[in-house]
Amino acid sequence: MNKSGKIRKSDATRARIIEAARERFRKEGFERTTIRKVAGDAGIDPSMVMRYFESKRGLFAAAMTVELRIPDLSGHPRDKLGEALVSHFLKRWEESEDDSLQLLLRSTASNEDAAERARAIFREQIVTTVARLRGDAEAGEVAALIGTQMIGLAYARYILKLPPLLAMPRQAIVRRIGATIQRYLTEPLVADQDISDQPSGWRKPGSIE
């Protein structure tokens, strides 16, 4: 076997372990999952799992790593960015074969390692996307506002399963929540020191208020 063949085999083993780990963490939670059980599920010696991930916490962090796969929207019509992001997000939740996002979000409620993974994903994937679309200044704040709306959409629809939101067609959500993301993404934030002097937290030239 040549070197790239070895790498491919190693990647496949790693992926098999992560898949087994996700299944165990999902069913039994962090506390009751053991390296031994995951190794058994993956048909691999426990020492191999340790070699790849060092500890149960290392394995958990790897299992909680989620690629949001946000598309490159640099050529997208600027007034449709909000809808494009919500549309991608709904597809990522509803059509993806893996439910790693659901596992991550549920785990953050009771596990600080999972919350730290979520913050890393926010930093590395959401803040980066916002910075690319509107520049570095305020990217963290704008990403955080977008985060509140996206996390809440996921939580209300996929975990709490609020009936009117379950019944709402995907395209309606794209339009309604998309308009919110659009505002957070493209309208200027008022500097915090200006807030007490402003009639509104957002400057909306030409809009009626």
Added chain:
Amino acid sequence: MNKSGKIRKSDATRARIIEAARERFRKEGFERTTIRKVAGDAGIDPSMVMRYFESKRGLFAAAMTVELRIPDLSGHPRDKLGEALVSHFLKRWEESEDDSLQLLLRSTASNEDAAERARAIFREQIVTTVARLRGDAEAGEVAALIGTQMIGLAYARYILKLPPLLAMPRQAIVRRIGATIQRYLTEPLVADQDISDQPSGWRKPGSIE
């Protein structure tokens, strides 16, 4: 002791049991909490806890009951309703002596009884408020949209603790998220069947788009 004295004593006992139950559920989760432990913490016989709450699930449901205490906003300036709701919500989370909201939200991630309590609170307190402020038609849908933003704000700030959101002054959040709640609350929803024909999910007469 007269009758109202008895009622007061019974209320106080009930409150003491619920307080002890919340503490146990918070520390040990649903599975490891027992009626016996809660009774011990409250200094009460386990049979009394059973008499009040019937079962551990009954006790959990009672401990998960949260009063949002949404104020009567019927006389409030109509264009400031969004900010008023966000302001109330932040105070409710940050200044309340009880952390029942945090316990409820965390519990919904892994416990279906808690999720059902959250749906009941949504129905009885949020949908009702929206119906009072804008009428019954679409109250469920509008409340669900508001719910996505409010739940996500709570989750991102108090559970994930996203750094840019923790750093954001409360008044800035009131302005920025308040503008979103304002839109969800007061702008007409496009009927779902119209959505594919509309350039935007929201009719905004006079606004620039």
